[in-house]
Amino acid sequence: MTSLVQLLFDGLVGGAIYALIALGITLVYGLTKIIHFAVGEMVTFGAFLALTFLGLTGGNYVIALLSAIVGVSLLGLVTERTMFRFTFDSPLSGFIVSLGLILVLQGVIVEIWTSGSQSARPAVGGAIDISGVSLRYQSMINLALAAVILGSFYLILRRTKFGQALRATSDDREAALLMGVPIRTIAMTTFVIASALAGVAGWIVLTMGTVSPFVGTSYVLRGFAVALIGGLGSVSGAVIAGVGLGVVENLAIGFLPPGWTDVYVFALVVVVLLIRPTGLRAGAEGAHL
Amino acid sequence: MKFTSTHRMAVAASAIIVLALTGCTSSGSEGASGSGESDTGTVRIGINESLSGNLVAYGISASAAIRMAAEEINDAGGIQVDGVSYSIELVERDNLSTPTGAVAAQTELVEDEGIKFIFGPTIGALSLQSVEIGKGQDVIQLSPSGAWQVSGYVSNPDYPYVFSTQVAQDELAVVRVDLIEQIGADVVGLLGSDDDTTAGTVPPIQAELEKRGIEVVDVRFPTDASDLSPYLTRLKSEGADVVFYVYPQARGAEAARITADLGAAKGFVTTNTPASVALEEAVGGPLPIPWASAYGTPSFEYPANERIEAFTEKILAFEPKLPLDVASAVFWFYDYVAMLAEAMEQAGSVEDVPAIAEALQSITYDGVAGRICYRENERIPSADIGSVFVVDGEVESKNTPSSCD
Numbered sequence: 253m254t255s256l257v258q259l260l261f262d263g264l265v266g267g268a269i270y271a272l273i274a275l276g277i278t279l280v281y282g283l284t285k286i287i288h289f290a291v292g293e294m295v296t297f298g299a300f301l302a303l304t305f306l307g308l309t310g311g312n313y314v315i316a317l318l319s320a321i322v323g324v325s326l327l328g329l330v331t332e333r334t335m336f337r338f339t340f341d342s343p344l345s346g347f348i349v350s351l352g353l354i355l356v357l358q359g360v361i362v363e364i365w366t367s368g369s370q371s372a373r374p375a376v377g378g379a380i381d382i383s384g385v386s387l388r389y390q391s392m393i394n395l396a397l398a399a400v401i402l403g404s405f406y407l408i409l410r411r412t413k414f415g416q417a418l419r420a421t422s423d424d425r426e427a428a429l430l431m432g433v434p435i436r437t438i439a440m441t442t443f444v445i446a447s448a449l450a451g452v453a454g455w456i457v458l459t460m461g462t463v464s465p466f467v468g469t470s471y472v473l474r475g476f477a478v479a480l481i482g483g484l485g486s487v488s489g490a491v492i493a494g495v496g497l498g499v500v501e502n503l504a505i506g507f508l509p510p511g512w513t514d515v516y517v518f519a520l521v522v523v524v525l526l527i528r529p530t531g532l533r534a535g536a537e538g539a540h541l
Numbered sequence: 542m543k544f545t546s547t548h549r550m551a552v553a554a555s556a557i558i559v560l561a562l563t564g565c566t567s568s569g570s571e572g573a574s575g576s577g578e579s580d581t582g583t584v585r586i587g588i589n590e591s592l593s594g595n596l597v598a599y600g601i602s603a604s605a606a607i608r609m610a611a612e613e614i615n616d617a618g619g620i621q622v623d624g625v626s627y628s629i630e631l632v633e634r635d636n637l638s639t640p641t642g643a644v645a646a647q648t649e650l651v652e653d654e655g656i657k658f659i660f661g662p663t664i665g666a667l668s669l670q671s672v673e674i675g676k677g678q679d680v681i682q683l684s685p686s687g688a689w690q691v692s693g694y695v696s697n698p699d700y701p702y703v704f705s706t707q708v709a710q711d712e713l714a715v716v717r718v719d720l721i722e723q724i725g726a727d728v729v730g731l732l733g734s735d736d737d738t739t740a741g742t743v744p745p746i747q748a749e750l751e752k753r754g755i756e757v758v759d760v761r762f763p764t765d766a767s768d769l770s771p772y773l774t775r776l777k778s779e780g781a782d783v784v785f786y787v788y789p790q791a792r793g794a795e796a797a798r799i800t801a802d803l804g805a806a807k808g809f810v811t812t813n814t815p816a817s818v819a820l821e822e823a824v825g826g827p828l829p830i831p832w833a834s835a836y837g838t839p840s841f842e843y844p845a846n847e848r849i850e851a852f853t854e855k856i857l858a859f860e861p862k863l864p865l866d867v868a869s870a871v872f873w874f875y876d877y878v879a880m881l882a883e884a885m886e887q888a889g890s891v892e893d894v895p896a897i898a899e900a901l902q903s904i905t906y907d908g909v910a911g912r913i914c915y916r917e918n919e920r921i922p923s924a925d926i927g928s929v930f931v932v933d934g935e936v937e938s939k940n941t942p943s944s945c946d
Contacts (some may be wrong), residue, residue: 255778258803262770269767368598368864369791377826379802386803388770460768461795466595470765505771506778511735511761 254384259506260499265391267498268398272453273475274482274490275405276446282422282485283442286336286346291450292472293357298324298454299463300365303372306458313375313459320451328447332440340439354469361465369464394456401452402491405445409487418442422485477521483531493532580625584891586611586878587632587650587659589671594638598791598864599663604633605860606871607660610878620882620891627891629882636662636671643667647674657681657894658881663870665689666737672703679894681901683881685837685873688741695920702898704920706873708837708943714745716926716941717785717810718753720833723930724808726783728756730776732769732796733787735761742787742812769796770803777805786811801829812836827934835928838872838910852909876908905945914945 273291280288298320305319306312331353339346374390381387409415420428421435429435453471457463478497482489497517504516524532588607591600611629619626632654634646643662650656651674658681662668665688672694675682685707689695695705721729729750733739739761750757758779762772769792776784784806786796793811800809809832839849856871857863863871884901885891905914911925926941 255774258774259771262768262774266768362597366598366862366864367601369789371791371794373798377798377802381804388799388802391770457767461798462792464595464791470767473765474767502771505762506775510772510775511763513766514763 255506256503257385259502261385261387262391263499263502264495265395265498266502267495268395268402269453269456269471269494270474270478270498271402271491271494272398272449272456273471274478274494275402275487276449277472277475277479278482278485278487278490279418279442280446281479282487283418283439284336284340284346285343286339286350287343287476287484288336288350288443288446289347289472289476290331290350290353290357291446291475292468292470293354293361294324294327294447294450294468295454295457295471296361296463296465296468297327297357298451299458299467300361300370300454300465301451302455302458303370303463304365306372313455316458317452317455320455321448322451324451324454325444325448328443328450329440331447332443336443337436337440340436358465365465367465369462371462372458374459374461390459394459397452397456401449406487406491414441474517477518481521481524481531483533486531486533489531489533581619582625582627582891583630584620584627584658584885585630585632585654585656586881587634587654587656589634589636589643589646589650589659589661590663591638591667592633592635594636594642596638596664596667599870600636600638600661601860602863602870603661603663603874605856605863606874607631607878609856609859610875614879614882620885622886622889622891627885629878632656636667638664638667640667640670643671644674647671651675651678651680657892658683660684660874660877662686663873664738665741669737672700675702676700681881681894681898683874683877685870686741688737690921691741691744696918702894704877704898704901704915705922706877707922708924708926709916709921710742710745711749712923712944713835713837713926714749716835716928717746717812718749718755720810720835720928720930721750721755721783721785721808722753724783724810724831724833726755726781726808728758728780728782730779730781730784730806731757731759731787732772732776732784733761734764734766734789736764736788739788746785746787770799773799773803773805777803781806783808783810788812797828797832806830808832810834828931831930831932833928833930835926836869837924837926838869839925839927848909872910876906876910876913879908880904880906880913911940912943912945914943 273295276291277288280286301323302316302320305316309315335349336346339349376389376393379386379388409418417433417438420431420433421438425435457467474497478494479490481497482493500520501513501517505513508516588604590603591597592604608631611631614620615628619628632650634649636643636646650659657679660683662671663685665686668684668686669688669692672682681702681704683704683706685705687707687710689703689705690710694700694703731743733743743759747757758776758781760772760775762769784800786793786809790812797809800806808830809828811834880901883904883906884897887900888896890896902915902920905912913922913924915922923943923945925943928939930937
């Protein structure tokens with residue numbers, strides 16, 4: 253029983269990271285129909301940026317987090333202004349640009365930082381033991397951080413003018429434009445937000461222990477799976493599917509042959525998409541923000 | 542300018558002269574030129590390593606060690622055979638950190654370049670297929686691949702020129718299981734990524750544990766696993782007393798910390814890394830449970846001796862960006878370049894592969910990594926094994942000497 257609870261808790265934490273990444277992917281897709289695979293490398297970039305600021309500030313994790321958010325947001329802004337904006341009317345080209353960007357960013361990270369892995373310790377080490385279940389302090393911080401960000405974003409999307417504009421653009425770009433919504437600015441902002449979310453995810457990944465220039469790839473694959481299961485373009489779907497996938501993945505590791513984890517995860521994606529081709533939270537015409 | 546037939550003939554003649562001169566002065570893999578005391582030649586040595594991709598850290602470590610060794614040999618006058626000084630010319634190929642890339646690089650080196658001496662690939666997962674390219678050909682291939690040892694390539698007479706540069710896995714297993722027994726365990730949880738490197742490392746340890754009546758739980762995680770917590774929870778639920786973490790070394794500190802945080806086991810043992818300072822740094826202090834590590838190469842930290850310290854300084858000056866978490870891989874190559882050169886000198890040839898292989902098999906070499914020699918009838922080296930046992934930050938280090946005379 254303690255193992256089950258332990259696996260559920262760790263699954264929630266892992267799922268929260270997937271949800272953050274999936275939210276970025278789904279936002280960009282919802283607005284531009286571009287599948288932004290380079291989000292994974294942005295996670296890596298954020299992790300290494302945070303690591304650098306940890307060193308510069310003598311271990312200040314708050315500054316490290318802020319640096320990851322600001323730095324990766326800037327990266328998102330630059331890539332949108334110099335690359336993705338030109339693919340606004342051609343999502344397939346945007347997808348190919350994002351694939352190229354993966355290689356570029358990996359190369360940049362290797363040149364700036366390292367080709368190897370880097371270890372980092374958690375901001376708060378140790379764990380609290382509750383009836384045999386070890387709740388690691390850092391895991392609780394990470395879960396809380398992700399929950400606050402996801403919750404805030406949900407509120408922004410539902411309760412603010414910006415959120416309204418975002419949803420309107422996602423629903424019908426031309427109608428939104430006719431209603432005076434600055435859709436280009438909205439798209440640019442969306443790239444920046446997706447990047448900021450990747451920056452947060454990068455910081456969380458760093459606090460989990462090990463980062464390498466290639467760590468983003470594994471996260472983005474799961475993030476993309478989550479976005480698909482949730483329904484590409486659906487924010488609530490990304491959150492539900494992210495947490496769900498994290499929990500299912502952990503339970504599978506706990507009770508089934510663990511070497512097959514990737515098979516379970518992606519088989520689940522296939523099954524869900526066979527039953528609901530547009531994802532859990534999408535209607536027949538696909539999801540909307 | 543208009544080209545006349547005279548121009549064309551002049552250009553063609555010049556090209557022929559240049560080609561002819563090139564043929565005279567440069568050499569293929571074993572070319573020699575000149576006469577008397579100034580006789581010189583070139584030996585071409587191939588490197589099949591991960592110079593890009595996700596295993597690049599291992600590749601650049603290996604490449605740096607080989608390049609530095611070759612440079613030192615060349616600076617010291619090269620390889621002396623029958624009055625000819627042969628300098629080493631390295632030909633590097635990037636295997637892109639993939640098995641198919643490793644095969645392509647090996648094919649290029651063997652078939653296209655005609656190279657007879659190849660180092661790499663370091664990682665077991667890449668080494669297995671590449672070895673087939675040289676089968677039946679006079680090509681000496683050297684790699685630390687643990688998978689070669691477990692798969693039997695380095696004992697199989699059908700592959701007489703395949704040489705391991707990593708200490709015998711069964712000798713390592715004895716030291717590693719000694720450390721596990723020192724902590725005390727009825728059940729050992731083996732944890733490693735699900736790839737050929739782990740597959741090549743686990744069997745000798747498993748056999749040694751079972752020989753001593755210790756139960757084994759074997760849990761593998763996918764190479765791209767994001768979090769090791771659930772795997773360690775699994776080991777805990779299976780009753781593991783000690784976690785033996787196999788590979789990749791770069792995640793050793795993470796695995797150690799989670800083991801301690803989750804109370805997954807009462808002790809932690811790893812393969813080559815991390816060194817205690819790196820681990821303390823990663824954990825934020827001494828690991829609150831006993832931990833130990835045994836490795837087939839010296840680490841940069843233990844056993845601390847002047848030879849290792851001098852080498853560390855030298856290799857970091859040579860390659861400042863060396864990733865120190867996996868850089869102990871340099872010890873799997875540096876000495877072996879010198880050993881290969883010595884074998885050529887002993888064989889009196891830089892092209893007679895069977896004679897060079899025989900000489901390599903018989904050499905006992907005092908290198909940076911200690912005393913190295915190959916076992917009889919196997920191309921597996923015996924070398925010093927270093928180990929550390931750490932309790933509450935107190936480090937006890939030990940060197941188990943090689944079985945070389």
